[in-house]
Amino acid sequence: MSTAAHIVHTGLLTAIGIDTASCLESLKKGKTGIGKANLLQTHWANDLPVGEIGLTNRELAKHTGLSESHPRTALISAWAVQEALSPFQKMRKGLKCGFFSANTVGGMDITESVYHRIKKRSDELYPNEIKHHECGAVTEIVSNHFDIHDFVTTISTACSSSANSIMMAAQMIEENMLDLAIAGGADCLSRFTLNGFNTLMILDHEPCQPFDNNRRGLNLGEGAGYVILMNEKAMKQCDAQSICIVSGYANANDAFHQTASSPDGIGNMLAMSEAIKRAGILPEDIDYINLHGTGTANNDSSEGKAITTLFGNNVPKASSTKGFTGHTLGGCGGVEAVLSTLAIRDGLVFPNLRWQNQMEDVPWKPVTELQSNQRIKHVLSNSFGFGGNCSSLVFSKL
Amino acid sequence: MELYINGIGVLSAAGISSKESFPIEILEKEVSHLTCQEPNYLDYIPPMQLRRMSKAVRMGIGAVKLCLADASIQKPDALSVGTALGCLHDTENFLSKMVEQNEQMLSPTAFIQSTHNTVAGQIALLTGSNGHNLTFAHRGHSFEHALFNAKLYLNQHANETVLVGGIDELTETSLHLLKELNVYEKTDRKPSDMFIHSTNGSIAGEGSSFFAISRTPSFQSLKIERLHTFHTLDINQAKEEIKQFLALVPKPDTVILGINGDVRTQEFYDELMDHHFSTIGCAGFKHFCGEYPVAGSFAIAMAVWATRKEMPQGAWLARPSKSVKQIVVINHFLHHFSCWSLSASK
Known part of the structure; x- marks a missing residue:
């Protein structure tokens, strides 16, 4: 028997806030989190603005009860999981619980800081410092900390990673393989990813302008976003209320290029249309699209065209929230799932910051001012990445 | 499954x-x-x-x-x-x-x-x-x-x-x-x-x-009947999980074990062989492929081959099975364990 995967709570940590409520406040006020890197030690600090969480590893560790020697991705992940799970942590006894996380950097922030010693094969005790390098190790620090054991996994599909972890968690709830799932992902800033994206020449040296004709690229950000999914049994036991359900999901591959999207966004189009089909609705039922909208020439053009193809003259209200948070890579699907949930809960459409000029190859424009008191029943959230990985999720109010 | x-x-x-x-x-x-x-x-x-x-x-x-x-x-x-x-x-x-x-x-x-x-x-x-x-x-x-x-x-x-x-x-x-x-x-x-x-x-x-x-077999298929994975630092808990798994699956004629030459898990595998598999064919595989996080995938391929043609001769650790039809695979990499039940019967 199939059941719905209800989102009952969220946890969020980004450059615009330390929890769901403070991130929402910043979204409403139009307050961006993009600025100069203060904590990340990089040559590019003055040239490449980022969406940095203004908390040191020590502060993150103190709040979560983890050791500050852990990778930063584990610390920010634990912070957001703590917010999401804490109302139910004492009530979930006997429920089958899973943790579906995602990241792309693993413990790279530590590895890159000790790599010169690894390279020299120096005898100083580095193996312990790199033992959390794996993506899966970061997940397990968090699952062990919160005592989640029934199913724990890590997905790593570049920028679509955490949309996929939510998809898999929803499927396992629907099939009654689990009662409760914490699903999403996290990535911290690292020199590795900042320099990697910089060599691709797709980083904006100014705060990014997604879906603007004169966009120059993306800003990297760091963040963690998780949703708590429950079946009805878990909701009853935990006295939890459904905000919305994960009604649709799809994962497709663009099969065009390792890093670039196909000009017409074939993978994007497939992911969106299959997810809407899975939700049992029609494109015109979508009330808001949380765009992947990175701000690169390539992504926004492909995504924009795919949306035009799918929705025709009835493109729903759409915006990218990456102008607030930056592109949080493996975390963005989770972060934006939380924002989509808030759009449904509070009837909001978030503004696409810094939009000025109509794109030449896309006939519609994103929403540029906060819209409140909206009737938002179905939200489509897009996450597209390297390797042609394209995922879309649909969230619906019952 | x-x-x-x-x-x-x-x-x-x-x-x-x-x-x-x-x-x-x-x-x-x-x-x-x-x-x-x-x-x-x-x-x-x-x-x-x-x-x-x-x-x-x-x-x-x-x-x-x-x-x-x-x-x-x-x-x-x-x-x-x-x-x-x-x-x-x-x-x-x-x-x-x-x-x-x-x-x-x-x-x-x-x-x-x-x-x-x-x-x-x-x-x-x-x-x-x-x-x-x-x-x-x-x-x-x-x-x-x-x-x-x-x-x-x-x-x-x-x-x-x-x-x-x-x-x-x-x-x-x-x-x-x-x-x-x-x-x-x-x-x-x-x-x-x-x-x-x-x-x-x-x-x-x-x-x-x-x-x-x-979900549908071809002329040369091996059926995956059950897969159970668990993570534990406690070897006794691992034994208990495997005991429970074995109670749920058909009795195998052959077991493939992830013995890797590491002293920390040798006693665990010895006990499995003595307690659960003392009368059936036992095979190993990590001398072929070495130890790595997804080495279990080699064991599953070997199981497919064993039912399709024959178990590689160098794989047997004890009592080579006359016919390999019903297989259990038990593997680990560090603290991650997996148990498979595989069947050649259609």
Whole structure:
């Protein structure tokens, strides 16, 4: 028997806030989190603005009860999981619980800081410092900390990673393989990813302008976003209320290029249309699209065209929230799932910051001012990445 | 679980699979690690692309090509891949230059190919596969979780075929670090000795195995009846989990065990052999492929071959089975355990 995967709570940590409520406040006020890197030690600090969480590893560790020697991705992940799970942590006894996380950097922030010693094969005790390098190790620090054991996994599909972890968690709830799932992902800033994206020449040296004709690229950000999914049994036991359900999901591959999207966004189009089909609705039922909208020439053009193809003259209200948070890579699907949930809960459409000029190859424009008191029943959230990985999720109010 | 394996493709240190043969070379000398053998890729990868591909990506594509041929299919409907460590070589390549050159004058190629999903992405590119495409990076369960995902996908797409694979590459640095962390033994040893005496750590390996998975059998299928995974630091809990698993599955005629020559798990496997499998055929596989996070995928391919043709002679540890029809596979990588029940009966 199939059941719905209800989102009952969220946890969020980004450059615009330390929890769901403070991130929402910043979204409403139009307050961006993009600025100069203060904590990340990089040559590019003055040239490449980022969406940095203004908390040191020590502060993150103190709040979560983890050791500050852990990778930063584990610390920010634990912070957001703590917010999401804490109302139910004492009530979930006997429920089958899973943790579906995602990241792309693993413990790279530590590895890159000790790599010169690894390279020299120096005898100083580095193996312990790199033992959390794996993506899966970061997940397990968090699952062990919160005592989640029934199913724990890590997905790593570049920028679509955490949309996929939510998809898999929803499927396992629907099939009654689990009662409760914490699903999403996290990535911290690292020199590795900042320099990697910089060599691709797709980083904006100014705060990014997604879906603007004169966009120059993306800003990297760091963040963690998780949703708590429950079946009805878990909701009853935990006295939890459904905000919305994960009604649709799809994962497709663009099969065009390792890093670039196909000009017409074939993978994007497939992911969106299959997810809407899975939700049992029609494109015109979508009330808001949380765009992947990175701000690169390539992504926004492909995504924009795919949306035009799918929705025709009835493109729903759409915006990218990456102008607030930056592109949080493996975390963005989770972060934006939380924002989509808030759009449904509070009837909001978030503004696409810094939009000025109509794109030449896309006939519609994103929403540029906060819209409140909206009737938002179905939200489509897009996450597209390297390797042609394209995922879309649909969230619906019952 | 009711899934069928309708084709296999294997690249391993013991050789490369084909429709007629399964890799069975065992190195009879002392080695520091086992290196995956590779086919001539030029038959299906353009030379320009091949030159830029890391070993992890090449191994993935190579095993996929063998698997598609074995299953007689042109293009997979979906891909589900497990790789605990991802594209280590390209990751280190970029990292090394970034540190040495103080974040200056870097080239993007290695970075582009450093993400875990590079393998699945390149397979999609080369096979023109627009379908579902996932990559799991969850330590010693990466491959098993890729199979769980295939199950979830096939529940909603009943008539399709998913390619499920496990890939991990070994690099000079990862070998060094994993020896320092006592995952692998520091001194050289003979692979076949791992069943005779155990040491502090196993022998490192690498490889790539792919499987064509669907809900309907073909003429040469092996059925996956049940898969159970668990993570524990407590060996007694592991024994208990396995006892419970064995109570739920048909009595096997053959067991394949992930004995890896590491003293820390030797007693665990000895006890399994004495208590649960004292009358049936017992086989090992890590002397063929070495120890790595997705080595369990080699064992599953070996099980397919054993039911289709025969168990490789060098695999038997005790009581070679006259006929291999009902198999249990028990494997571990560090603290991640997996138990499989496989059946050749239709």
